[in-house]
Amino acid sequence: MADQEESFGPLHSPGGSESRELPSENKNEKQNGPTTKSPSSQTTYIQQGMEGIKVYLHERELWVKFHEVGTEMIITKAGRRMFPSFKVKVTGLNPKTKYILLMDVVPADDHRYKFADNKWSVTGKAEPAMPGRLYVHPDSPATGAHWMRQLVSFQKLKLTNNHLDPFGHIILNSMHKYQPRIHIVKADENNGFAFIAVTSYQNHKITQLKIENNPFAKGFRGSDDMELHRMSRMQSTKEYPVVPRNTVRQRVGSSQSPFSGEIQGLSSTNAISSQYSQCDSGVSSTSQDMLPQSGSFPLPHEHSQEYHCIKRKAEDDCHSSEHSYKKSYLESSSSEDDHYYRPVGYTQSLSLAGGPYRSESSQRQACMYAGAAQGAEPVPSLEDISCNTWASVSPYGSCSVTSMQPMDRLPYQHFSAHFTSGSLVSRLGCSPGTGLQSPTASLQGNEYLYHHGIPRTLSPHQYHTVHSVSIMPDWNENS
């Protein structure tokens, strides 16, 4: 590790950053320290504890070497690992705070490429983006001390071209350009709530709480005893309890559109930008870059995202995972719901990151497919990551740290979570028992990531996914 210091490219630094359009590479170098601060109005701000976070890409030289030629990554139906693998060194985290590290891969542009005459060129428009999936590092959640102790490796992450992939691998389109990003999410113990899905309430106390607090169950308020008895009777008999039914529909139904109602929302987004280094050191921030665009993208797409988590196994450099089991969760939510829950500020804060290139319809479709594929999966479950803060980093170029505040509403749409390893709850959740993760949080986070993490302006495209071997892109535009 130490020896590699030089091979690490700083990914991010605290401080706001100015928005930029240049390739991260160029800009990054220029901006190492905190640069401009973003307007507070932008909601961009540095969250407490996130200011000093820095992420360094391991073996940056190797990435550069590939980058100069036009990096390509094979994608197969079964899933293929990336090489170079993504490994980073993280510093500046609060040793005691828990964080979730995850990675996603977003479209670098909306073009389709071809390799001819020994060079890459645009051939047309990109295929609709796949549902965004997130790869949650197997060690998540873990303390800052844990993450900083050694390199954080994402080498187990796999890329696939199977739109119906049931393994939680990141789905990409061949001959399209993508950019990998790493996100650091500060676990928020306050958002860590878990729940047990049921088709009818098992605990009368819960039924009572629902009636007392859910406005749609007002009709059952009143003389409790009577009501309770009635309720319990109905439940036991499997009848269709009016109240429960609604409730059930909402909650349980969540299997499909999960927590739409329950989730908390994203918060106003706050993003911190950090700096990244593209190839060298600098990193630039993205957050701001992204934020500014607020407004540009009205909305969130409905993509489903997945969290993929693999169980860790000690090995290699760092954290890696091995066995695993996965859970997948798919949700589909109606756009109405989305609307309903979407925080006001949400739209504004969203930005592009991959957004621009995705269409809702396509997203949905993807979701559907995913759902089908996942149907086979054993136990779909939803997990969520509760968090307030995100930091996203991409190898080449950009790193951003964003923070989110808990919201009351939920903001989100569908996401699906895939975990290869233990339950997220334990992993992501902060506190078992009562709190765990609610899908909501994760969702939010995801969206957030998607929108903010990125870089459209930022960085250069990192690589092309190709099915077969090949070649080199013209990185000129970027670098």
Add this chain to the structure above:
DNA sequence: TCTCACACCTC
């Protein structure tokens, strides 16, 4: 282009 079987490696 993509898929698949397969030899070769690493762990």
Add this chain to the structure above:
DNA sequence: CGAGGTGTGAG
């Protein structure tokens, strides 16, 4: 050894 990752070449 077996499991699993990788690139290759045939189809």
